[in-house]
Amino acid sequence: MTPYITTMAQAGNQELTERFITFYRNYYREEIAELAQQYPNEQRSLYVDYDDIFRFDHDLAEDVRSQPDQMREYAEEALRLFDLPADVSLGQAHVRVRNLPDAIDIRGIRVHDNHIGKLVAVQGIIRKATDVRPKITEASFECQRCGTMTYIPQTDGEFQEPHECQGCERQGPFRVNFDQSEFIDSQKLRIQESPEGLRGGETPQSIDADIVDDLTGKVTPGDHVTVTGVLHIEQQSQGNEMSSVFDLYMDGVAVEIEDEEFEDMDINEDDVEQILELSAQPDIYDQVISSVAPSIYGYEQEKLAMVLQLFSGVTKRLPDGSRTRGDFHMLLIGDPGTGKCVRADTEVQFADGRREQIGKFVERHLESPSAVDDGVYDDIDIAVSSVRADGSVVSRQATRVWKREAPSQMYQIRTAAGSTIEVTPSHPLFVPSGRGIRAVRAAALSEGMQVAAAPDSAGTHDSGEVRSRNGDVVATKAGGAVAGQVPELGIGNSETVVTDRVVSIEAVDPDYEWVYDIEVRGPTATSRRVSCRTTQRYSSTSVISPLGRCTRLERARRRPD
Template identity: 30%
Template sequence: MENQQQKRVFLDFLDQQGYMEEIHGMIGRQDKRLMLNLNHLRTFDNELTTNFMRHPGEYLPAFEDALREVIVQQDPTLGKTVAMHEFRIGVEGNFGSHHVSPRELSAYLLNGLVCVEGIVTKCSLVRPKIIKSTQYCQVTNRYTTKDYRDNTSLNGPATGSTMPNKDQNGNPLQVEYGMSEYMDHQMISLQEMPERAPPGQLPRSIEVLLEGDLVDQCKPGDRVALSGIHRALPSKGSTTGMFATVVLGNNLRHFSKELTQGAFHEQDIANIKRLGKRPDAIDLMATSLAPSIFGHQFEKTALLLMLLGGCEKNLANGTHLRGDINILLCGDPSTAKSQLLRFVLRIAPLAISTTGRGSSGVGLTAAVTTDEETGDRRLEAGAMVLADRGVCIIDEFDKMTDADRVAIHEVMEQ
């Protein structure tokens, strides 16, 4: 399917599925990304959706060109004030077999459209990347432009980053940096969620490239679902035929901000309310926590209250009162301390386990690391950042050094 034909088909889709009003609202809100729902595209043309998910690099540039044409038609003045390359298409909806974790990204999905779920562990600095440079020639008094593309570009082969210093006649050129066009660029690492990793195996990671309005949308510790194109990049000076893979980010959705309303049915809510009216509700729930361990009623009640949490308060004068409970379990060896923590690890929706002997203060909070390839500084999340709004379990707490223990005091006060 040629580029022009793809544009015509997409324009028909926008018209038939009622996206024209959405584009009008997007211009009014000054958004730069139109959300395309795969379910709507599937209703319009199932075969087109299948081809789009298998070869998004061929279809997405044509779709984005069609979107820019519609935007210029609806608001002709916008093309003069805003760079048109900033308008993009984000993909959402049901990805089917292309909805994977970083472990399941295989060669079969290369150059395909994927949706990856995971935890953000590293974020690089946001840097500008040149899209179009403008050069001025003093001899001829004329301006010339040059477009730039790298290996991650979908609009054609890479051009290289060398700026021209002479025109065709050999006259010297001066680069006008203020008149050139740039785009924000950021690399993040997306790690498999610890609770979904197979037992005894380390969680896998994938590098994700974010551009334009997607940069700085997440921080280390955030749980996100990220859609994009799975691409292989040629490694520098390698003759083994091995490739580094990256996901070219297209849309980002946070998990923590979604309400988990669908987790309870009406019958569940009725049972919970009935249990809440019983006078022995706390004793019953504490006994149900780790039922294979006899006794320890006080300890179980404390762990239950920690799991349920208190009431977090933000007062009008800016004072923050935390609602979380910090618990220190002390006791003789073999009194089921670690077993109780293991039950908490299994019950809590978000729980990260670590040991005091193998953890440093930096490893628990956050570390600034240097990227091997680019030399950029990155912020890497530790166990306590990954367990934000959840439970962080530190076993063998007494084996931790005093200097490392001080690092978590600030975290415990939040």
Template identity: 45%
Template sequence: MPITQELTDELIQFLRDYYWEEIGTLAIRFPRDQKSLYVDYGDVYRFDPDVAKDLREQPERMLECFNEALRYCDLPVDVDLTGAHVRIHNLPDSLDVEQVSRHRNIGTMLDIRGQVQKVSAVKPRIQTAVFECQRCGTQTEIPQVGDQLAEPHECSGCERQGPFVLVDTASEWVDHQYARIQQPPERTNGGEGETIDVHLEDDLIREFEAGDRITLTGVLDIETATEKQSRSFDTTVDAQAVVREESDYEDIDVENYHEEIAAIASGEKGDPYELLVDSINPEHKGDEDIKLAIGLQMFGGWSRGGRARGDSHILLLGDPGCGKSTFLQAVDKLAPRSTYASGKGATAAGITAAAVADDFGDSEWGLEAGALVLADGGIACLDEIDKVPEKAVSSMHDALESQKVRVNKAGINATLNSRTALLAAGNPSEGRFDPFQSRAQQIDLGPTLMSRFDLMFMVSDSPDLADDREVIDHMIRSRRAAAKQELGDELTEEERQSVEPAIPAETLRAYVAYAKEEVTPYLPETNSDAREYLREEFLKLRLANEEDQENPVPVTFRQEEAIERLAEASARVRLDDNVSKDDIERALTLVRTSMKQVGIDPETGSFDADVIETGQSQSQRTRRKRILAIIEDQQEITVAEIADIIDEEETKIKNDIQSLKNRGQVYELQGQLRAT
């Protein structure tokens, strides 16, 4: 359809019929507070299918006509809408990022669903350049197209070929920005998702930040050819409209699973918590506590609109070959929103976010989102956390606690959301657990990062004939069942349970999404029994011995918050807004199990929460204080002499002295220990 006055009049009528009130609001707010009128594509189609079709196939010319129609509308206030935009959005079909760069899409209007990986700084871009002839002073206007500045061929006054100088104050400018949109991690089937670069102008700039999920309407274009351009062209998208996702789980059709979810939550199909445990990594035998903890982590506590953290962070630490990574891989597949990263070679940008040098557009720096930001609203799975560089680890502290990532570098000052639960796995500092040292002392993460984890589970490979026989039988059965599934053979009930989750993966994804969107659990004032039970049980954790309350165990109040988060997640499994005493007991059991695994003093075999907070038991600290006092008193003394005085194994004394050396309290010279 050609651009004619008849078409312009038709579009004016459309705007009057469908958007008259919105145009009035725009006229009042233009240009300081609002510059665009968002028009639903469905309204255009209902008005005239031919216009809608031309809008998809000839977007640039049709949008120009829409903008012209907007300027010619009779407005309720006296204002000139020159420079206002009509922005079409909500096309009937949206594409994933990996579907965009196809030849059939070039020059057409598309809806693209994706996640913002990176944004550039905002810079001015010239639209109409005014050049002044240095010989006669005549000014010439040159409309600018493409990325290279176009100058006049000759002066319109003296007809000479310059020289010319740009008159910036007389030229027309617009703010612009580049962004890189990627396929969301959970829809990539592993590996890096495809990306597409997007150009934004005027009021579309800063409409989103790195990590945001968006639906972007734009026109696919090919980059300008160079002198030696190959036959393959890179593509970009000229953005026309941007809409942020309002829900964290818009891509999950929960409606299809409502009845099944309700049946599971109500207990019609069995205990929902047992079903949840049996649905997580069924190929892995045992570790029911870990499976329950991960299940509750997926459901999460209630964040109260971002005012309190609702996400639980879990650390799995253990010997190689114990199946830690299989839990991360299972969650990455099950969680409605997730990312998967490895600590090897990780950077701060790869885990949180950072200002990085641009490799697109014309800016020097851009803001790039890492795994915790990309998983906003879901779970970030971080394998080999023990191999994460120290600089990257320090960037995680604030991201895990406040769930914000702050970037202030190279002129970029931004705060990104990282409302993400972290499921991390790693190995002990020496590769395998040493039974003669505390578990916490073998976690090479630092107490600050360790304190961010609500639960820590130690997975060790200790031979046990009965347990090992059961695990081997399960492994053989699972592998046989997988083979029979591939061949289309019928499975026995036992074989089916070894490979198939109790709750199908798609149902569980919808279950978690529905619970997190619709259920807001908390501990009500009316439930005094549950509140008192939580208070008294937490005080028991705070006190080393109820009969001897002069010896407090330094359990911090972070554990209380962890208990409430897990109890709220437990209530969400039942789709219940009220946290019950059973929910609190379920959470307390997990917290106690976690604390005991980490906080056992290997010398006494008893629980000592100091091990969790400091990596040292009370017996270790007492002995090290005594060793330091002996060295300070004797001035020069050997390890063997200290072992004789204390009447302790020399290996323990060497370990304690090494710790004192690391802290700069003692040093050794020619075999003699001295205090600093």
């Protein structure tokens, strides 16, 4: 019975090989002829589009995806048997399938989706690329007793050695003969999710891919790529003990670098005149800085650094004589969500006027929480009171709630009206600035400064006076604005924040485990005691570069900090 099964299997293998030969004749005759001319020094692979296989034979295309390793052997055997001149051999040429109809999300890979062992494609950015190193594919072992050579094929697992000599039949000792062994170039890539596909606060995930031979040395960190390969799992180990948890990785089959898209901007004479007028204004620096992420208050130094990078760059001269600006890189450091939260009993005011402690609110809405490094978050859609740059109170949608580990130190801020709030050191609060407000981190506040508060949370009476608990007048609210010693806020708006004077700031050690935050579509939210900025993100912003083009801070995301 066994010989019959073997014969049937061989017949099936030969049939599949013949199908690939027919496919090559119909679709890739010219490409194979070109490969034969350039092999092996200039080209060592035949690239095949998946759509072409699908048009030729639906079942064959499905087999290529579901049994990629086995089908690649048939495809490469068919390439070696293809009609070529007698003096041409493609003995070690590869067949690389690319352009799968869909790519899977790196963070969406799940065991129940049955991707393991299948041909898949992932898209992302090269986070890391190791040096190209030689990898042994067939090791030649020389017996130190009789000199017999034993050849052992090597796989991606542990290094395999012979059990006994084929000549003297003794168990060594053996020495690897590198001259007689076969090697291939190898490299490991780490592909990370592209940031434009992430929601605020999400940490990008990554997957490693092993590539060999002519795929190596083609990409560098920062390249946007589509990697096609076979998805595998590998068991983790802890010392000498094996873990029950497995890692995912890919054996790369094809790597395609996505072309960068640049958007040109037509500059007419009016634009040039306006640019020249702006360049002559003494506050041009402040204007450009304020144009970077205008909905994010503060961070002037960080925005200035971005502007200086955007306006800098080294001229790069291309081989055709044209000039372009060299690449520049920006690195904004900060863990998502760290440092910008308040303690659980801080009350938050909602758009309908009701108030609730933020801790209870967040805990109630953590229905299907997603984990981050030091806490969890969940999506919501609830209207809260929020403050605009001019000090006016508006309604905005809260989109996410956060629960994070409390830091080692918090700041307790007390105001003249008797309010107390406890926040992380980097949590921004608002202070009057000109005819509006600006954000200042809690650690940068000082006694005597005025901070914004909800209109009826600082002891505001019907007369418009803001009184402390002992009855002293701290500030007055007149004509929809705070008058007296503080600048006017929100002139012309029906409701604006008031200000309250800081009387003490104290660093305290928290006696609680968690702090909380609410992410709002917009820059601020209003607590009962004072107005403080919540999580906010932005998609992109534009500034005019010296080359007359619209340079975009693409995919920049403001995470909770």
